[in-house]
Amino acid sequence: MLQPRDTPSRERRELGGLWSFRADLSPGRDAGFAQRWYRRPLRQTGPVIDMPVPASFNDITQDPSLENYIGWVWYEKEVLLPLRWLRGEPAPRVVLRFGSAHYYSIVWVNGVQVVEHEGGHLPFEADISSVVQGSPGTLCRITVALNNTLTPHTLPPGSIQYMTDKSRYPKNYFVQNIRFDFFNYAGIHRPVVLYTTPAAYIDDITVTTTSSDSVGTVQYQVSVVGSTANSLSLSLRDQEGKVVATGDGPVGELKVLNPNLWWPYLMHENPGYLYSLEVQMQAQVGGALLEDVYTLPVGIRTVHVTSTQFLINGRPFYFHGVNKHEDADIRGKGLDWPLIVKDFNLLRWLGANSFRTSHYPYAEEIMDLCDAYGIVVIDESPGVGIKLPESFGNKSLQHHLAVMEELVRRDKNRPSVVMWSVANEPASELPPAAHYFKTVIAHTKALDPSRPVTFVTDANYALDHGAPYVDVICVNSYFSWYHDPGHLEVIPLQLTAQFENWYKTYQKPIIQSEYGADSVPGLHSDPPMMFTEEYQQAMLREYHSVFDKKRKEYVIGELIWNFADFMTNQGTTRVLGNKKGIFTRQRQPKAAAFVLRDRYWKIANESSCLPPVITSHSLFLK
Known part of the structure; x- marks a missing residue:
């Protein structure tokens, strides 16, 4: 899954800020589904509050019941889409992406379900082109139902314990048991973005790197969706913008003479060196010539493990x-x-x-x-x-x-x-x-x-x-x-x-x-x-x-x-x-x-190949 980036062929719009929010306080936490809250603006279903995104919802209010809430909560955001996203022959692809939402998510756009996802720490997305391009006007209403309940089969696991002693607990009282030592924060935790691609687009890029004898190798594989008749060209640029290698086709390798290797902090005077791999695609779709461009940061480095050492670029790393x-x-x-x-x-x-x-x-x-x-x-x-x-x-x-x-x-x-x-x-x-x-x-x-x-x-x-x-x-x-x-x-x-x-x-x-x-x-x-x-x-x-x-x-x-x-x-x-x-x-x-x-800087001075004495200021800021 490619991280959304602005490129000559792609646009990205972040949806952070205030969203409408409502916790389902019904005994079964199921009123939102029974009453189909996703079919109309959330404010029409009952009381809503403002909720910042990205953020956990637990500590935002003064309500202790929300701090420890378990069950379904609902988020909503209304946005206006640019007309250029909705028109064209072919029209661009419009994607809704969540960086993460904890834990189980169901997402609707204009009342139409577009994606479900289990897991609280990884991104998920949906192509919503057919929904927004088939709707009158440019309004896009995004509704998210989010459940933070953990079970023995989730990652991380947990369990729900119902307290049935009516002399000690209210009716329908339950707690979430967890077996890890950090708070089970919940909410839309990472950025929500809308982004576009051409109808035919670069779907994924995989790179692996090696280096030997003053030559760095970047092996690549590119997948394209939406067209079988396409051409691909690749350019690898250094940090000054100079092209150091080129290639074409979906699979291949690029050779770089005397490469700047990616080194860890305090292991080299120029740590974290990144090249830019620019992938360009051209495809014929329905009589139209479509172009897509994506740029991927690439670091050339190797990793190897022996019975006693961890080697990065052939050197022991501690x-x-x-x-x-x-x-x-x-x-x-x-x-x-x-x-x-x-x-x-x-x-x-x-x-x-x-x-x-x-x-x-x-x-x-x-x-x-x-x-x-x-x-x-x-x-x-x-x-x-x-x-x-x-x-x-x-x-x-x-x-x-x-x-x-x-x-x-x-x-x-x-x-x-x-x-x-x-x-x-x-x-x-x-x-x-x-x-x-x-x-x-x-x-x-x-x-x-x-x-x-x-x-x-x-x-x-x-x-x-x-x-x-x-x-x-x-x-x-x-x-x-x-x-x-x-x-x-x-x-x-x-x-x-x-x-x-x-x-x-x-x-x-x-x-x-x-x-x-x-x-x-x-x-x-x-x-x-x-x-x-x-x-x-x-x-x-x-x-x-x-x-x-x-x-x-x-x-x-x-x-x-x-x-x-x-x-x-x-x-x-x-x-x-x-x-x-x-x-x-x-x-x-x-x-x-x-x-x-004191210890870490001492180790760095002992193990690095840098000048004899590294200070905490000499490499602190690049």
Whole structure:
């Protein structure tokens, strides 16, 4: 699926702003369908409120029932379309696209259903040409019904629990149970756009890259829809606009002499180098000559995994990075450009070269900046909380396979994405996990043979049924926090044993994919005690001492949990969310941020081929 872009042949219109919104408060949450709210303007069905898009709806109002609402909500937006989108021989194709909406979506245009989609973190779209071009006038009324209910077969899974004790709960009272530690924000979380293409158009582009002996190779495959009689020409341009290679036809390869390779941040003086691949199509349709143009950013780089190393462009790469969440005050998981830019500035200030998209695919806008800045990404599916036996059944498996197809199709061309992660902390000790993860990992490798595949485990090394199928072991552990809380002295022994057990069993490189401790900003204690900033610092230093020994052998990375504090369900162990961030939810540094910054810049100076001393300012801004 190509990301919508403005080109000489395509137009794009963003539909962000205020939408009409109504939650279905009927006992069965089904009044909207019974009364066909999609058949008329939403304001005519009952009370509506303004709702910003993109944003989660949970924290926008002062209504606590909306904060924890489970069920169907309804959105609506009315827009006027340009006449040029509705006329012509042939008329252009008009597409409605959602960057993401959590979780299950049904979309109508002018009362006509155009698409359904399951999943809360990946884009979906519908060709609405026949609907809008067949309607009188230029008004386009977009109605979205959105349900955030999670079941044992969704990704992520969950379950609905009905409280039947009438002495304790009101009639029809239920709660959503989840098995992951972040808030189940819901809403239209990413941009909604209308865009056009010619009636015959470039539907998809796939690129893979290699380099050797001062020659870079870009292998490409282009698919066209709407015409079998067409011609394709391709031009690869460098950042100065110079054409460095050309080609034609739907399949081929482009050769680049002395290419500028795509390098990670802090691994090269010019990280994140992107070429522009311009694809031009001409097609004869109904006597008319149609042209379509699409430009795709391309980074030339290679990825290879050995039993002890992770190689990018043939050089050892060490992940010193973070885990993140799409999470912020008020907007929840809604796309927010100021926050995105702030986070990338903090990542580079920190000296982080990588992050994992814990625990779901992140917005395309975030991924664009990873490509441009050279931030390496472990791209993770929403397979978090797969704990129940029924979540390993065929229904769940088939959905997981479909999600991986959507994820790979979206991010396959991104140089920043160096590995796929199919799940986080599943119950991989259960016997059904063997077939489940063997199938999901094999499917992902078939979709994209060019990248390694992993999943993130917290299971016992001897009982993990999924580990034999991954290329890299990613393990989470919280010694002296969830295990032996308060006992920092056990970390060296337990962490060393963890690494040695996993490597001895599987002979695969290891990433410490999570570790950390909660700290409440401004809470202090000496000697360090749990939840203080000093304890978080001390825990990090204990882990780091072991990392420094094992990264000389087979440990290839460390990703702190977490980049910033984030919201969770309320509970007795959560004070306004999870406090394991090295930054607050408002992106202010805790003491641990400075510990990590010193460490990451030290590692960068040791491992890079840059001038002898890198400062945090010399490469911070490109």
